[in-house]
Amino acid sequence: MRLALAHLGKRESLEALLKALSPLARAAREEGAGLLLLPELVLGKMPSPPLPEALSALAQETGILLVAGHLGEGPRNRLQVFPEGPVYDKVHLYLPLGEEGDRGLLPGKGPVAFPWRGRSFGLALCYDLDFPELFRAYALKGVQAFLVGAAWPGAYAGLLEVLARARAAENQAYLFLASRADTGSPTLFIAPDGRVLGRREEEGLLLAEPDWGFLEAYREKYPLLRHRREEAYRVR
Numbered sequence: 001m002r003l004a005l006a007h008l009g010k011r012e013s014l015e016a017l018l019k020a021l022s023p024l025a026r027a028a029r030e031e032g033a034g035l036l037l038l039p040e041l042v043l044g045k046m047p048s049p050p051l052p053e054a055l056s057a058l059a060q061e062t063g064i065l066l067v068a069g070h071l072g073e074g075p076r077n078r079l080q081v082f083p084e085g086p087v088y089d090k091v092h093l094y095l096p097l098g099e100e101g102d103r104g105l106l107p108g109k110g111p112v113a114f115p116w117r118g119r120s121f122g123l124a125l126c127y128d129l130d131f132p133e134l135f136r137a138y139a140l141k142g143v144q145a146f147l148v149g150a151a152w153p154g155a156y157a158g159l160l161e162v163l164a165r166a167r168a169a170e171n172q173a174y175l176f177l178a179s180r181a182d183t184g185s186p187t188l189f190i191a192p193d194g195r196v197l198g199r200r201e202e203e204g205l206l207l208a209e210p211d212w213g214f215l216e217a218y219r220e221k222y223p224l225l226r227h228r229r230e231e232a233y234r235v236r
Contacts, residue, residue, distance in 0.1 A: 001117055004028035004036045005189065005206040009181035010151070014048050018058065024205055025062045031207055033064060035116065038079065039151040039180040040069035040126050045104075047071055052112040056083035060118065065116070069125060069149035074106040079123050079149050081114055088123035092131050102127075103231060111137050119144050119212065125149040129163040139171035139225060147178045154184020161188065161196070169194030172211045172219050192216075192218050
């Protein structure tokens with residue numbers, strides 16, 4: 001199984017986005033990828049009602065699944081699988097003092113798992129990485145990998161990597177992170193033991209090929225989820 005992660009900057013129009021994305025989707029398919037993950041809010045917070053139809057058409061034309069962050073109805077910060085996959089709305093809204101962030105948007109209702117080629121993927125967006133509870137909820141439901149779109153501020157790129165590696169390692173899952181190139185944060189491919197297997201910091205594609213045999217052997221040798229003790233986590 002091969003996936004591709006798009007390190008792509010925000011575009012100011014759907015036309016500009018498709019001009020940049022179409023060759024990336026074709027290149028990903030030529031490299032053998034069956035799925036292309038895009039960053040969070042590829043058009044920023046600009047409404048674009050034609051975007052879902054356009055991305056569905058591109059996915060069908062190229063024969064590759066597109067997992068893209070965009071502004072959905074509500075409005076909500078959305079990660080959607082095209083042409084016909086599930087929709088995840090960002091659960092944790094980024095609302096820092098003095099910054100626009102996700103102000104004016106509505107939160108999603110909960111986690112959404114995406115089955116693909118015999119594996120289970122959990123969907124998430126950017127600031128969700130600060131909340132280990134979401135990723136643990138996925139892991140307890142059998143998720144083996146996380147697809148994360150991000151537009152993380154480059155000033156905190158180091159923190160982004162720490163959190164992404166932690167979410168992968170503590171759940172023994174692969175983590176695929178596509179960052180917006182205009183933010184200054186990297187796109188990352190992270191192993192179930194927290195190792196960074198791939199990184200991209202310039203516009204273009206990062207190819208990722210998870211080793212599911214490694215994941216299963218690692219979980220068998222170090223069964224973290226089976227060693228949990230819910231009854232011992234109550235603060236007295």
